[in-house]
Amino acid sequence: xxxxxxxxxxxxxxxxxxxxxxxxxxxxxxxxxxxxxxxxxxxxxxxxxxxxxxxxxxxxxxxxxxxxxxxxxxxxxxxxxxxxxxxxxxxxxxxxxxxxxxxxxxxxxxxxxxxxxxxxxxxxxxxxxxxxxxxxxxxxxxxxxxxxxxxxxxxxxxx
Amino acid sequence: xxxxxxxxxxxxxxxxxxxxxxxxxxxxxxxxxxxxxxxxxxxxxxxxxxxxxxxxxxxxxxxxxxxxxxxxxxxxxxxxxxxxxxxxxxxxxxxxxxxxxxxxxxxxxxxxxxxxxxxxxxxxxxxxxxxxxxxxxxxxxxxxxxxxxxxxxxxxxxxxxxxxxxxxxxxxxxxxxxxxxxxxxxxxxxx
Numbered sequence: 001x002x003x004x005x006x007x008x009x010x011x012x013x014x015x016x017x018x019x020x021x022x023x024x025x026x027x028x029x030x031x032x033x034x035x036x037x038x039x040x041x042x043x044x045x046x047x048x049x050x051x052x053x054x055x056x057x058x059x060x061x062x063x064x065x066x067x068x069x070x071x072x073x074x075x076x077x078x079x080x081x082x083x084x085x086x087x088x089x090x091x092x093x094x095x096x097x098x099x100x101x102x103x104x105x106x107x108x109x110x111x112x113x114x115x116x117x118x119x120x121x122x123x124x125x126x127x128x129x130x131x132x133x134x135x136x137x138x139x140x141x142x143x144x145x146x147x148x149x150x151x152x153x154x155x156x157x158x159x
Numbered sequence: 160x161x162x163x164x165x166x167x168x169x170x171x172x173x174x175x176x177x178x179x180x181x182x183x184x185x186x187x188x189x190x191x192x193x194x195x196x197x198x199x200x201x202x203x204x205x206x207x208x209x210x211x212x213x214x215x216x217x218x219x220x221x222x223x224x225x226x227x228x229x230x231x232x233x234x235x236x237x238x239x240x241x242x243x244x245x246x247x248x249x250x251x252x253x254x255x256x257x258x259x260x261x262x263x264x265x266x267x268x269x270x271x272x273x274x275x276x277x278x279x280x281x282x283x284x285x286x287x288x289x290x291x292x293x294x295x296x297x298x299x300x301x302x303x304x305x306x307x308x309x310x311x312x313x314x315x316x317x318x319x320x321x322x323x324x325x326x327x328x329x330x331x332x333x334x335x336x337x338x339x340x341x342x343x344x345x346x347x348x349x350x
Contacts, residue, residue, distance in 0.1 A: 038258060039251070039256060039257065039258035040247070040248065040251055040256075040257060040258040040259075041258075042247075043245065043247035043248055043251070044245060044247060044248075085181070086181070087180075087181050088181075090182075090183065090186075090244065090245070091245060092245065116178060116181050117178060117315040117316065118182075118245075119241070119245060119248050119259065120259050120261055120262075120313070120314040120315055120316055121259055121315060122315065139258055145315060
């Protein structure tokens with residue numbers, strides 16, 4: 001940037017950023033807050049889903065991140081269990097369940113069959129239930145049932 | 160004839176839903192019991208208001224009873240079929256802790272429908288004055304209808320959106336018309 005680096009625009013933008021940061025992240029000093037379980041998140045959970053390369057025929061991607069509460073550090077090697085009502089089975093069916101591990105960046109991606117609307121909403125289920133951190137069940141909803149991907153993010157509280 | 164078409168078209172549209180390919184028979188049955196319930200909810204105010212051509216008041220009243228009994232049965236099949244498909248989701252709904260907002264509307268509509276039906280069955284046993292009884296019955300029926308319409312409209316399910324919306328509008332307008340025609344809020348004795 002040339003000339004004055006402290007224009008009226010930058011002042012407004014900067015001030016706005018301070019206000020937004022102050023309003024949206026009041027817990028900053030206390031660190032990253034843990035993700036609470038969602039209502040209905042644990043419905044049709046089958047503990048101990050095997051770690052798989054892919055659930056069924058694939059075509060749809062469940063993605064997300066796993067971080068530690070407090071410092072927000074990415075957590076590698078964490079087991080995330082995933083299930084949903086898809087084109088290949090109901091939520092309760094064993095073949096609808098699978099698990100994957102987070103990579104070095106605390107990210108996970110698991111290919112699975114297309115999620116279809118069930119019980120009124122196109123949604124997936126995810127669980128962290130390995131014991132090292134508090135158990136968390138998520139139930140994210142797809143913005144559109146035509147979506148080919150769905151994301152869910154975990155911030156885990158050490159036990 | 161037109162009425163039969165109005166009741167049949169949403170069912171035919173739902174029968175063409177792509178979602179059916181990925182559902183078990185019990186789940187499909189539960190869904191159709193719900194679609195059929197909405198059709199029955201259109202018949203009830205028309206029969207109560209005795210506006211259907213060719214039906215005498217006596218026949219209208221008898222049909223209103225039988226449609227009511229069928230409606231209760233259809234709701235039980237709807238909830239029972241969903242229970243078999245996914246018990247925890249139905250338990251959540253019944254205890255009003257479901258993550259889906261439409262569940263509570265459906266459950267409230269269900270209990271209101273059962274209560275309205277019980278008022279109908281035990282009308283003779285209650286020592287209520289007719290117009291007071293009628294206000295109670297139609298009040299519960301109104302809760303059933305509004306709850307059911309909101310329930311249906313919020314759901315992404317097998318019902319096709321155009322036929323679902325049209326049926327819901329018809330149910331609401333038929334109900335409003337009958338309530339207004341009978342002046343159900345007037346509980347004074349007939350002079």
